[in-house]
Amino acid sequence: MQVLTAWNTPVGWIVKMSPSFHADWPSYYAAVSIQPPRHTLIRTLTLFERERRLDAQARSQPEARESRKSEATSARVLRAADLGCGNGRDTILLLERGWQVLAIDAERQAIATLRDRVQKRARHTPNLGQHLTTQSCSFADIDWPASLQLINASFSLPFCPPDRFLGVWQAIRQVLQAGGWFCGQFFGDRDEWSVYDNVTSVSRSELLVLLQGAKIIELEEEEYDGQTATGTPKHWHIFHVIVQFPKATSGEILTEC
């Protein structure tokens, strides 16, 4: 993670800061407007649905039926959050698959575009919008629900500033129910944007610390010279992650990276 370095001099404190990253998110939304949902979310939903089918089969066994009755009732409502939802490419998939979704983005235009897309789809899929709630705020200010079964964060958490990142990550872990899923991307420490003081990047070992206690379903590391969605050349270093968390224990302390 980026470290702010400071040292004492005869003229007082000089703080050496890296430059900040300034994103033009509206241009990004326009560039990805017809892009499909992220592969990490599609894969997670496939695995989640398979797990549910197997659970349902197990519950239908006579000996399991009684003891699992209340669990089955509560499992019927599927609740997810989409952190940094952007123009809603992932949120819409979740809604279409029957999830109640809390979509969060700091950019007002993201939420407005998402709502507009959902409304346009209402002709084919009525009631889609009834299962959507939104918050236009930064990750550090999210008003978290009591619990969720899935948190999706596609290419968004790296833009949480390092000084807020661990708090946000801790909240994610706490809100996920027993067996809750997380999917999304982290920037690696060799990503070109890791130099910015408001971008959070992690080494592979730092990531493994963050994921401690979780079942790692998929962890794919990618590093290549490519370009951004808007066509600027960039060196990418990305971790694509799908994990499933056990119930968070109260007072859990995350190791500082």
Ligand SMILES: C[S@@+](CC[C@H](N)C(=O)[O-])C[C@H]1O[C@@H](n2cnc3c(N)ncnc32)[C@H](O)[C@@H]1O
């Ligand atoms: C690269 S875009 C990803 C959007 C979408 N998830 C996707 O995969 O296309 C990152 C999104 O995160 C949002 N974002 C960045 N920093 C944020 C923060 N600190 N709090 C909330 N949202 C943030 C941006 O507004 C932007 O919509």
